[in-house]
Amino acid sequence: MCVTCGCGTDHQHDHDHSHGHSHAGEKKVIDLEQDILLENNLLAQRNRGYFEGRNIFSINMVSSPGSGKTSLLEKTLTDLKNELKFAVIEGDQQTTNDADRIHATGTKVTQINTGKGCHLDAHMVLHALQGMKPPADSILFIENVGNLVCPAMFDLGENERVVVISVTEGEDKPIKYPDMFHTSGICVINKIDLLPYVPFDIEKCKEYALKVNPNLKFFEVSCTSGEGLTEWYSWLKERVLTEA
Amino acid sequence: MHELSIVMSIVDIATKQTQQANALEVEEIELVIGELSGVEMSSFDFAWTQGIRDSVLKNARREIIRPEGKAKCIDCDAEFTIHQFFDPCPYCNSHFVSILQGKEMRVKSLVVK
Numbered sequence A: 001m002c003v004t005c006g007c008g009t010d011h012q013h014d015h016d017h018s019h020g021h022s023h024a025g026e027k028k029v030i031d032l033e034q035d036i037l038l039e040n041n042l043l044a045q046r047n048r049g050y051f052e053g054r055n056i057f058s059i060n061m062v063s064s065p066g067s068g069k070t071s072l073l074e075k076t077l078t079d080l081k082n083e084l085k086f087a088v089i090e091g092d093q094q095t096t097n098d099a100d101r102i103h104a105t106g107t108k109v110t111q112i113n114t115g116k117g118c119h120l121d122a123h124m125v126l127h128a129l130q131g132m133k134p135p136a137d138s139i140l141f142i143e144n145v146g147n148l149v150c151p152a153m154f155d156l157g158e159n160e161r162v163v164v165i166s167v168t169e170g171e172d173k174p175i176k177y178p179d180m181f182h183t184s185g186i187c188v189i190n191k192i193d194l195l196p197y198v199p200f201d202i203e204k205c206k207e208y209a210l211k212v213n214p215n216l217k218f219f220e221v222s223c224t225s226g227e228g229l230t231e232w233y234s235w236l237k238e239r240v241l242t243e244a
Numbered sequence B: 001m002h003e004l005s006i007v008m009s010i011v012d013i014a015t016k017q018t019q020q021a022n023a024l025e026v027e028e029i030e031l032v033i034g035e036l037s038g039v040e041m042s043s044f045d046f047a048w049t050q051g052i053r054d055s056v057l058k059n060a061r062r063e064i065i066r067p068e069g070k071a072k073c074i075d076c077d078a079e080f081t082i083h084q085f086f087d088p089c090p091y092c093n094s095h096f097v098s099i100l101q102g103k104e105m106r107v108k109s110l111v112v113k
Helices: A038-053 A069-080 A097-103 A122-132 A178-183 A192-197 A202-212 A229-243 B002-020 B041-051
Strands: A028-035 A057-063 A085-092 A108-113 A138-143 A160-166 A186-190 A217-220 B026-033 B061-065 B069-073 B079-082 B097-101 B105-112
Touching: A028 A038, A028 B002, A038 A057, A038 A122, A038 B002, A057 A069, A069 A085, A069 A097, A069 A138, A069 A186, A069 A229, A085 A097, A085 A122, A097 A108, A108 A122, A138 A229, A160 A178, A178 A202, A186 A202, A202 A217, A217 A229, B002 B026, B002 B041, B002 B105, B079 B097
Parallel strands: A057 A138, A057 A160, A085 A108, A085 A138, A160 A186, A186 A217, B026 B061
Antiparallel strands: A028 B105, B026 B105, B069 B079, B069 B097
């Protein structure tokens, strides 16, 4: 019996063709078992190889809009520019506003506009890398589109995924948007200088986040007061050293 | 709406497979989308109707297999069903669980003609 089209069990025909190809007008069953995101994941692996070869530690920054990703980057780039090399890929639906803010710190930056897209994918990052050529032995920040849902599913080839949450949001964000917290390794809790003015329960937030992902590591920071940034900076510095 | 990206990836896979098989269109497609995959099925259905227009999938019968979430407790080794990433082990209440099943997203098979 022809395994590809099922012919041959209950009828006879001349074998003037070889089996294993499709017969025009006939059906063919393809047992594919292919990951739907295979294409993205292959490109992500390619990006990962690029990072490894150049000793670049890449960080995919994810959060809801307005949690302070760009502010955290501005502060980090300004404070550490004499100690570490950086490059930044900015993802937004429209405008180059964020790239302009990063550019003002003197850091190499590329803006990706996703148009109607709600997340970055590995293909976009690949093209951004080809255009910008980030320096070797550096840290590359990839600031994703502000969205706590969609970017969770797309591997960009990053070494670490950092989810940022601010104290002006609800402390239950980790269980409302578990996918993002599940796939991240680091959680930065931002704007802690505002804690006296908002009802945000920081311990509760961490408790929720650890339920989703017990391996999550936290940094509590304020880009305004500078509180907690030292720990964040030490962590970044260690990443480039340990990778060298 | 990352579901639209997912649908477009499926359309790409189906188009490639149809061409490779020298076929014209897909008659049937079988998908595996786990309950923990992060795909919202109502969004997926909406994206599907838009995404398959004028593609090899436009007349395809679609079947979706939805494996439920299964996890293993790292602390007590028990295996159990989970519906959310934050569900604890029902035996020892630990959150240190590893996901065994439910995150998959695959094109399982196609029938092309």
